Amino acid sequence: xxxxxxxxxxxxxxxxxxxxxxxxxxxxxxxxxxxxxxxxxxxxxxxxxxxxxxxxxxxxxxxxxxxxxxxxxxxxxxxxxxxxxxxxxxxxxxxxxxxxxxxxxxxxxxxxxxxxxxxxxxxxxxxxxxxxxxxxxxxxxxxxxxxxxxxxxxxxxxxxxxxxxxxxxxxxxxxxxxxxxxxxxxxxxxxxxxxxxxxxxxxxxxxxxxxxxxxxxxxxxxxxxxxxxxxxxxxxxxxxxxxxxxxxxxxxxxxxxxxxxxxxxxxxxxxxxxxxxxxxxxxxxxxxxxxxxxxxxxxxxxxxxxxxxxxxxxxxxxxxxxxxxxxxxxxxxxxxxxxxxxxxxxxxxxxxxxxxxxxxxxxxxxxxxxxxxxxxxxxxxxxxxxxxxxxxxxxxxxxxxxxxxxxxxx
Numbered sequence: 473x474x475x476x477x478x479x480x481x482x483x484x485x486x487x488x489x490x491x492x493x494x495x496x497x498x499x500x501x502x503x504x505x506x507x508x509x510x511x512x513x514x515x516x517x518x519x520x521x522x523x524x525x526x527x528x529x530x531x532x533x534x535x536x537x538x539x540x541x542x543x544x545x546x547x548x549x550x551x552x553x554x555x556x557x558x559x560x561x562x563x564x565x566x567x568x569x570x571x572x573x574x575x576x577x578x579x580x581x582x583x584x585x586x587x588x589x590x591x592x593x594x595x596x597x598x599x600x601x602x603x604x605x606x607x608x609x610x611x612x613x614x615x616x617x618x619x620x621x622x623x624x625x626x627x628x629x630x631x632x633x634x635x636x637x638x639x640x641x642x643x644x645x646x647x648x649x650x651x652x653x654x655x656x657x658x659x660x661x662x663x664x665x666x667x668x669x670x671x672x673x674x675x676x677x678x679x680x681x682x683x684x685x686x687x688x689x690x691x692x693x694x695x696x697x698x699x700x701x702x703x704x705x706x707x708x709x710x711x712x713x714x715x716x717x718x719x720x721x722x723x724x725x726x727x728x729x730x731x732x733x734x735x736x737x738x739x740x741x742x743x744x745x746x747x748x749x750x751x752x753x754x755x756x757x758x759x760x761x762x763x764x765x766x767x768x769x770x771x772x773x774x775x776x777x778x779x780x781x782x783x784x785x786x787x788x789x790x791x792x793x794x795x796x797x798x799x800x801x802x803x804x805x806x807x808x809x810x811x812x813x814x815x816x817x818x819x820x821x822x823x824x825x826x827x828x829x830x831x832x833x834x835x836x837x838x839x840x841x842x843x844x845x846x847x848x849x850x851x852x853x854x855x856x857x858x859x860x861x862x863x864x865x866x867x868x869x870x871x872x873x874x875x876x877x878x879x880x881x882x
């Protein structure tokens with residue numbers, strides 16, 4: 473293998489790790505990136521902070537965090553787990569911190585530092601990087617890779633790693649090139665969807681709540697009459713729907729289920745059961761018996777949410793607290809524990825964190841990331857039909873598959 477030519481297509485996290493690993497493995501490695509700089513999508517990951525991985529162990533990721541084809545990830549995750557990601561970053565000058573839910577970020581809070589660490593890794597490994605190099609075609613002959621075609625000509629190589637990303641955030645250059653390469657060489661690409669993006673809802677009143685963040689709420693989602701997801705955490709109201717960490721995961725669980733009339737239920741007071749919540753309401757009402765009902769909720773809810781809840785109740789907003797009946801009070805309890813919204817759709821690729829779907833993993837060797845159809849062809853990262861919930865898991869997939877592709881070259 474020493475000195476043999478290898479090309480990596482794509483300068484995102486999977487491509488950079490793959491190139492560095494291949495160079496360390498003795499290959500003459502060239503990384504081709506069509507943008508003018510590496511890691512363009514990384515710069516905007518996690519709102520510019522870059523949730524680079526998660527402290528969860530491989531088994532936990534496989535057991536519930538990776539949604540599409542988790543079993544495919546065994547070899548990759550055990551070869552390059554989250555501790556190896558953080559060790560690599562710290563080795564190249566980027567200390568990290570773990571936050572709630574095991575989410576790992578650069579201590580500086582700057583996604584750009586992650587990209588710079590990966591660039592230093594490439595330099596240390598001896599990778600040649602060519603920017604502004606758009607690959608038009610991956611060529612194969614007699615069942616084996618022969619090289620790649622660029623606008624400037626043909627580059628011979630017996631090993632090519634495709635790490636071009638998916639369709640999410642197309643402004644960063646993710647335009648589905650890898651799917652096109654895969655199909656042209658006989659691979660199947662599963663149906664593609666935007667994943668980890670906002671949800672739209674039917675209820676127009678959400679526009680009044682735009683910008684309101686709810687922390688420590690519980691949610692459950694049903695589709696086709698069946699519960700498909702439960703979670704606890706933070707969410708955000710938008711102009712026409714919902715966003716935030718909780719909602720991104722909800723949207724992923726609804727991929728392919730949008731036609732099943734999904735409904736989201738929010739438990740606005742998950743720390744209180746119905747009996748305790750009713751006692752709290754009685755206490756608030758007794759403390760201000762003449763206050764209008766619409767104003768009695770301010771101690772329970774954010775101010776902007778109180779009038780919305782009042783309107784959803786069959787209670788006159790000006791009705792004094794001491795005139796609210798037992799039945800009306802209990803109806804309020806049920807509403808606060810089960811604030812329902814009808815989901816009508818989701819955001820598109822321009823805001824999706826990742827792409828759901830990709831190159832069929834049935835045609836990829838999970839121990840090496842090499843194609844089962846074309847010798848010398850490897851795939852890594854988002855281009856594969858593997859994706860996960862929010863929380864750093866998708867970047868871990870990119871790092872793990874990229875490393876394995878570069879280290880287990882056959």
